[in-house]
Amino acid sequence: MKKIFWLIIAAVVMPAMATEDVHKMYGKEPEPKVPAEIAAQYNQQYGQYDVDNVEDITADTANEEIKDVEKIENVKPVENKKEIGQENKFNENYNPKARFPHGLELGIGVSPTSGLNGFIGYNNKNFDSFWAKRFGIRFDFASYSPIKSKLNKKINDEIGKDGLKINENIKLEDFKINAKHFGALVDFYPFGDTWFLGGLRVSGGYFTGKLDLDAGFFGFQKGDKIGFALNDYFYSYPDNKVYGRALASWKYNGPYLGAGFDLGLFWGFKIYMDAGVVFTGNVAKLGLDIPLDGLKNSAGIDITENSDDPVVQQAYQLFLENKEAALADARKEIDDYPYYPLVKLGFMYRF
Numbered sequence: 001m002k003k004i005f006w007l008i009i010a011a012v013v014m015p016a017m018a019t020e021d022v023h024k025m026y027g028k029e030p031e032p033k034v035p036a037e038i039a040a041q042y043n044q045q046y047g048q049y050d051v052d053n054v055e056d057i058t059a060d061t062a063n064e065e066i067k068d069v070e071k072i073e074n075v076k077p078v079e080n081k082k083e084i085g086q087e088n089k090f091n092e093n094y095n096p097k098a099r100f101p102h103g104l105e106l107g108i109g110v111s112p113t114s115g116l117n118g119f120i121g122y123n124n125k126n127f128d129s130f131w132a133k134r135f136g137i138r139f140d141f142a143s144y145s146p147i148k149s150k151l152n153k154k155i156n157d158e159i160g161k162d163g164l165k166i167n168e169n170i171k172l173e174d175f176k177i178n179a180k181h182f183g184a185l186v187d188f189y190p191f192g193d194t195w196f197l198g199g200l201r202v203s204g205g206y207f208t209g210k211l212d213l214d215a216g217f218f219g220f221q222k223g224d225k226i227g228f229a230l231n232d233y234f235y236s237y238p239d240n241k242v243y244g245r246a247l248a249s250w251k252y253n254g255p256y257l258g259a260g261f262d263l264g265l266f267w268g269f270k271i272y273m274d275a276g277v278v279f280t281g282n283v284a285k286l287g288l289d290i291p292l293d294g295l296k297n298s299a300g301i302d303i304t305e306n307s308d309d310p311v312v313q314q315a316y317q318l319f320l321e322n323k324e325a326a327l328a329d330a331r332k333e334i335d336d337y338p339y340y341p342l343v344k345l346g347f348m349y350r351f
Contacts, residue, residue, distance in 0.1 A: 109346015114181045115144030117344045125193040136187040143180040174216035181209030199262035207278045208253035231322035234298040247287035252280035252340045272348045277339040
């Protein structure tokens with residue numbers, strides 16, 4: 001009986017002692033259960049555990065999970081999945097005023113040699129780069145077409161009925177002008193965004209355009225027939241009046257060099273001014289439209305374009321040669337000036 005008694009005692013006590021020895025050997029003490037108050041507080045704040053099932057929660061587990069949740073709640077999410085260091089670096093270097101369309105330019109004005117002027121360009125002085133803020137581009141255009149009729153009327157009204165006198169017998173009247181140009185420019189602002197001097201610029205580029213001038217001439221001589229000389233040959237009309245037209249056409253293209261200034265007003269509005277020249281090898285072509293009706297040379301031979309008479313044909317050909325020689329002399333006066341001037345003034349807005 002004693003042996004049986006001690007066997008029962010050993011069967012009950014030894015497993016408990018073995019479990020305790022194992023925990024001591026590996027440093028693993030049994031964790032206490034969570035009191036109901038802690039479990040209720042945890043459940044009220046985070047809603048993860050059932051108060052009635054507190055035997056599954058230990059105090060250390062609850063405290064660790066509470067700390068983990070607090071850490072997660074304190075972390076600020078980063079947009080676009082960027083690293084925090086990269087995001088801060090991006091924010092430090094970001095300048096919203098350096099973005100397009102800041103720096104977009106629109107301008108409108110007038111040019112006495114090209115007409116109604118306009119341009120679209122880009123120059124952003126908010127760039128951090130030393131060179132980027134100093135360079136800009138423009139596409140420039142102009143035309144007299146929208147104001148051609150009103151302008152010609154204004155010119156002729158200013159000249160008046162008496163016209164523009166060349167000499168005592170001949171005057172110019174009925175003026176007509178038309179012009180246009182297109183160009184691309186690169187602007188350089190040497191002073192960048194330095195207050196007042198920041199508007200000063202030097203411009204270079206390429207232009208192509210055309211200028212047409214047309215004026216009627218009228219000759220009158222009292223009491224005698226009127227005449228004129230071409231290349232030392234004299235021509236006259238049977239009466240004392242003559243009508244004709246003088247023509248000039250200048251087609252040009254070539255590199256452009258000039259300077260300008262932007263003067264700020266308010267809210268992005270500015271006054272702009274440009275002055276420069278187009279270096280072109282083409283000079284203006286001149287022409288004379290002389291009426292042949294009644295025209296005679298010094299020998300009294302009619303100057304007629306279509307005639308079967310060889311003498312009249314010879315006189316007509318000589319007339320054409322003399323007219324071309326007179327125009328060639330006039331062209332020599334302008335051959336030394338193969339520069340087309342461009343002057344522009346107007347208002348612009350920079351976004």
